[in-house]
Amino acid sequence: MSIAPSQTKLTLPDHTQLPETDGTFVKKFQEHPQSLLLTDSIRPTLDALHPTGRYTIGQDSGIYWQLTEPPERGAEAPDWFYVPNVPSLLNGEMRRSYVMWQEIVAPLIVIEFVSGNGSEERDTTSPLDGDRAKAGKFWVYEQAIRVPFYAIYEVKKASVEVYELSANHYQRCEPNDRGHFPIPPMGVELGIWQGSYMNQTLPWLRWWDDQGNLLLSGDERAEQEKQRAEQEKQRADRLAAKLRELGVDPEEL
Structure with a gap:
């Protein structure tokens, strides 16, 4: 007797069906502006x-890198990450989370801001008895999600560690x-910049281009343009004054 193939189709949850938060406080006051910067x-x-x-x-x-119960135990929530070559919207919707079995493409870089002593961000614990929910954060990024670059930023130490995936290990x-x-x-390059941002003078984590030029925020770019315009106006005013000293009306030029 032949057995009919199963009609059951395995369907995995997508970003609209998975929790977008675990309900905990995860940001300190400095971390939000740091992400924005x-x-x-x-x-x-x-x-x-x-x-x-x-x-x-x-x-x-x-x-989300694995299915667990509850679902949020199978996810890591980096403070900042970037994924190349994927659309900013998914099926016309804003992402609630990034689901590896739905997206396939791994983030190129993940950044964690240390809030304790750094042990959580450096935890290399591998899965115990097949229970991957117990895997350490460092292990997950290295072995499960396989993120090419992993950065650990400690504002209190004014430092950043960067790891690159090579031969399957960071x-x-x-x-x-x-x-x-x-x-x-x-x-680009990643490093520490001592300065003021959003009224906080701290050692901030920032980007530079490969020539060593600091990548400016929108406010910094606007301020730089304002200063440039003021300098151009001052030069024009000085030139006009010199022309008048010579008996030349700059308005007639």
Whole structure:
């Protein structure tokens, strides 16, 4: 007797069916502006890399890498991450989370902001007895999601560690002569900048281009343009004054 094939089709949950938060407080007061600064300053570079807009940035958003119960135990929520070559919207909807079995493409870089002693961000614990929900964050990014670049930022120590995936394992990167860490696929460098942003003077995590030029935020670009316009006006006013000293009316030129 032949047995008919099963008509049951396995369907995996997508980003609209998975929780977008675990209900915990996950941001300190400095972390929100830090995420904004990273995103605001890198967007012109990413827009140039992706003229069609096919990329996405996550800020404290869940990355689902396995099915568990409850579902949120199978996700990590990096403070900041960037995924190249995926649409900013998914089927016309904003993503509630990033689901690996739905998206396939892994983030190129994941950044964690240390809020404790850093042990959670550096936890290399592998799955125990097949229970992957117990895997450490470092292990998940390295072995499960396989993120090419992983950065750990500690504002209290004014430091950042960058790891690059090589031969299936993270290798800690060495800074260049500028004290920055190159991220070649993005054409940028990551490092610490001591300065004021949103009324907080701190050692911020920031981007530079591969020539060592700081990538500015929107407010910084606007302020730079304002200063440039003021300098041009001052030069024009000085030139006009000199012309008048020579008996030349600059309005008639």
